[in-house]
Amino acid sequence: MVAAAIAAPAALAxxxxxxxxxxxxxxxxxxxxxxxxxxxxxxxLGAGPxxxxxxxxxxxxxxxxxxxxxxxxxxxEAPMEAAVVFVVATEDLAIKAASPPVEITAPKDIPIAHLKGVPGS
Incomplete structure (x- = not known):
């Protein structure tokens, strides 16, 4: 008797x-x-709340x-403290997947160095 190896099916992507x-x-x-x-x-590619x-x-x-x-x-003009999700879908919409939410945050302050003169001038 000859044993044949049976391959496991490939995992679906x-x-x-x-x-x-x-x-x-x-x-x-x-x-x-x-x-x-x-x-x-x-x-x-789609985007929305x-x-x-x-x-x-x-x-x-x-x-x-x-x-x-x-x-x-x-x-x-994106509203701060909101979130956006990105969706990728095939053109026939048969396959869709969405990203985790991306949080919309306030812009970071940019420090300004005074190189000359009195601070505030």
Whole structure:
């Protein structure tokens, strides 16, 4: 009797979307990365509040590995202390995945050094 090895089925790819940084001020750039999508497939990038509808803001295509990357800029008028979620979906909407929320924060203060003169002049 000859025993035959049975290969375990390959794990199904799970689509993921990430956004970095996880918190940003209005006007900041956010990098959105999608992974696990079908290769060479048209995708759309959407943005919106968590647990809400999203607005399509860009289109792209996955690479041979099923990955896509977008760089987006938060609106200068984005409400602070809110959050935005990025959604990547295939063009036929058969596959969708969303990022964790990105917190919209207040801009950081920029220290100003006085090089000449009296402070406050």
């Amino acid at each position: 799970e689509e993921t979307v990430s956004a970095t940084p996880h918190a940003a001020a209005p006007g900041s750039e956010i990098t959105v990365t999608a992974a696990g999508f079908p290769p060479l497939t048209g995708v759309e 968590p647990a809400s509808e999203y607005t399509v803001i860009n289109h792209g295509q996955t690479d041979l590995s099923g990955n896509a990357r977008f760089v987006v800029r938060l609106d200068d």
